Amino acid sequence: MRKLFGSGAAPGCTDGFIKKYIPAAVLISPKKVEDTEKEAGQLTKAISDYKEYLQGLIATQINKEARDILETYLDIADDEEFFSGAYKLIKNDKFNASYALSLEKDAVVEAFAGLDDQYLKERALDIENVCREIIQHIQGVNSEKFFQEQAIAPEKNKKWIVLAQNLTPDVTLRMDSDLLAGFVAEQGGLTSHTVILARSLGIPAIVGVEGLLAEAKDGEPAIIYGDSGELVLSPIEEEKERFNKSKDSDHFLKYVYEKDIDMPAVTKDGVSVLACINLGEGGREKADKRRASLNYSDGVGLFRTEFIYMSSDRYPTEEEQFYHYRLVAEEAEGKEVIIRTLDIGGDKQAKYMKLPEEANPFLGFRAIRISLAKQDIFQTQLRAILRAGIFGNVKIMFPMITNLEELRQAKEAVDQAKASLDKEGIPYKRDIEVGIMIETPSAVLVCDQLAKESSFFSIGTNDLIQYTMAVDRMNERVQKLYNACNPSVLRSVQAICQGAAAAGIPVGMCGEAASDQLLIPIWIALGVKELSVVPSQLGRTKYTIRHVSIEKTKEVLPRVLNAPSISAVIKELKALAEIEMGGIM
Amino acid sequence: MFAANLMIKNPSGLHARPASGLVRLCKEFSSEITIYYKEKSINAKSIVSVLAGGIGQNAEIKLTAEGSDESEAGPVVISYIENLTD
Numbered sequence: 001m002r003k004l005f006g007s008g009a010a011p012g013c014t015d016g017f018i019k020k021y022i023p024a025a026v027l028i029s030p031k032k033v034e035d036t037e038k039e040a041g042q043l044t045k046a047i048s049d050y051k052e053y054l055q056g057l058i059a060t061q062i063n064k065e066a067r068d069i070l071e072t073y074l075d076i077a078d079d080e081e082f083f084s085g086a087y088k089l090i091k092n093d094k095f096n097a098s099y100a101l102s103l104e105k106d107a108v109v110e111a112f113a114g115l116d117d118q119y120l121k122e123r124a125l126d127i128e129n130v131c132r133e134i135i136q137h138i139q140g141v142n143s144e145k146f147f148q149e150q151a152i153a154p155e156k157n158k159k160w161i162v163l164a165q166n167l168t169p170d171v172t173l174r175m176d177s178d179l180l181a182g183f184v185a186e187q188g189g190l191t192s193h194t195v196i197l198a199r200s201l202g203i204p205a206i207v208g209v210e211g212l213l214a215e216a217k218d219g220e221p222a223i224i225y226g227d228s229g230e231l232v233l234s235p236i237e238e239e240k241e242r243f244n245k246s247k248d249s250d251h252f253l254k255y256v257y258e259k260d261i262d263m264p265a266v267t268k269d270g271v272s273v274l275a276c277i278n279l280g281e282g283g284r285e286k287a288d289k290r291r292a293s294l295n296y297s298d299g300v301g302l303f304r305t306e307f308i309y310m311s312s313d314r315y316p317t318e319e320e321q322f323y324h325y326r327l328v329a330e331e332a333e334g335k336e337v338i339i340r341t342l343d344i345g346g347d348k349q350a351k352y353m354k355l356p357e358e359a360n361p362f363l364g365f366r367a368i369r370i371s372l373a374k375q376d377i378f379q380t381q382l383r384a385i386l387r388a389g390i391f392g393n394v395k396i397m398f399p400m401i402t403n404l405e406e407l408r409q410a411k412e413a414v415d416q417a418k419a420s421l422d423k424e425g426i427p428y429k430r431d432i433e434v435g436i437m438i439e440t441p442s443a444v445l446v447c448d449q450l451a452k453e454s455s456f457f458s459i460g461t462n463d464l465i466q467y468t469m470a471v472d473r474m475n476e477r478v479q480k481l482y483n484a485c486n487p488s489v490l491r492s493v494q495a496i497c498q499g500a501a502a503a504g505i506p507v508g509m510c511g512e513a514a515s516d517q518l519l520i521p522i523w524i525a526l527g528v529k530e531l532s533v534v535p536s537q538l539g540r541t542k543y544t545i546r547h548v549s550i551e552k553t554k555e556v557l558p559r560v561l562n563a564p565s566i567s568a569v570i571k572e573l574k575a576l577a578e579i580e581m582g583g584i585m
Numbered sequence: 586m587f588a589a590n591l592m593i594k595n596p597s598g599l600h601a602r603p604a605s606g607l608v609r610l611c612k613e614f615s616s617e618i619t620i621y622y623k624e625k626s627i628n629a630k631s632i633v634s635v636l637a638g639g640i641g642q643n644a645e646i647k648l649t650a651e652g653s654d655e656s657e658a659g660p661v662v663i664s665y666i667e668n669l670t671d
Contacts, residue, residue, distance in 0.1 A: 072605060075605050075632045076633060079632050079633050081630065081631035081634055082631055082632075082633040082634070112636075115639045117600075117641075120636060123636050127633060313601070313602050314671050351601060352601070352671070354597075
């Protein structure tokens, strides 16, 4: 038995068998061939095999975006003119097929590099990927074997724990999710897309495990603890017992938490807060699930609008947006729905947006900065939200506000949208509340000014931690600092609550820290009135709220705010939780 | 031979979805369909060539079709390009 440790990335514990994902390497060396016709035939076969493979994949994709990407690849594989260059190199220069294709690929990639267009640069990458896949077909190497093996259970009722250097979302999606127990990666940040995917699929994950691939053997049994970041290889009997206990307590906890999901969010000593949910998907799909969690919540504390933009191949129209906003406003049946305007940047954008590539996207052109610069897009969205406002308790929220000027400009845009609707005689919510996200140190420092001109604040803890601690959450060497328990983060929340209280506006919180069991009593004691969490955390969040005492929390608050380190804060909070909730955590 | 000059009006030009659509449409015809842009002559049935052509909004192009179905292909392709909105 061996144990390896990394960072817990997605919670839960699971057992399974090790399966390593190691992408096939391609070796391309120039050779002279005698039988050029046979060589050309190999290229033809490789292309047609690859096309067949793509068509098979397309047929099984439900996700439209995934299908579109695959169809683009099929178009490239179908391009006779492009491949004719490689055939000529085989015929005239007697090069082997792999080398001929790689020369042709290099020439095209070079031509694209000269075009100086971000969108086209990405297409060059697609062409490279297609060529690499075809060369893999020629050489008979591919990752298919991995996917095929992964789709077969290691033992009856058992699943795979997939190990990799680094997992990309597309590789993750191609795996058989029914047989994927969890995954462990050598690299990767805690908030990478793959980790987010793991959380949404409900599978445990660990990242940042050094020496992982060298140590673990394919096919050996293993246990992973996604909370603590522990990987146990070939566990002995005692470890298996520990796992079974832990698994039982997982189930027990789920049961305990879910019991509280339809109870009001009131602390033991009578402090009432709102327990809301974050939503990021609309439309008729998944509507039942969404309505169920809405039913148990006090509203939608954060409605992300990015999905409407990301799932389209052009800017969504006012009508398309209105449809989504109205649907959720009606479903909420009078509970609040806070709609956040477009929060997107150069690192996460739809292709048609053509935002420039930036060296520091998190310090760059993003969120409200884009909306203020592209008024036509902003107006379309604001009009759609204003119109949806008459179908429920809709509020507008701006992301990434850093000073009063930006807030005033954004509010002016709302007035402009109202004026244009008035002019056209279209009904909308006239007295709509307009609030902002507080997620930069700059906004914290001037929150007293911002509070006077906002209807509410919502603390976006993910970005607030990142900007306050000056830490890239994707960088595994510094991600230990990425923690809401930093005294500076706690003091920022304190300052925000004080600034809001002076102006008499409410403060909500919608980052991941809003569902952190240890911190929930602190947030409420500091004055946060609304916790907005992902639907799957609603039961646990309500359970925690209902078991804490704010009076007792206020006793430890000075010690927490003056603690010297993250670990000292955690120690104080654990002691508090022990008293309040006993072992139920 | 069919030949016509036209200007690309849609914002994303012959990139992305419009390019894929153009190539798929041209492949339905047996005629050779060529786009002349700047000094380049671009095979309209080749997605790699069309993309590498970098034909953006406001580009002035010449389109030709040559073959047995040229009189049908030319107008159909022109109308596809003129009706692009992306």
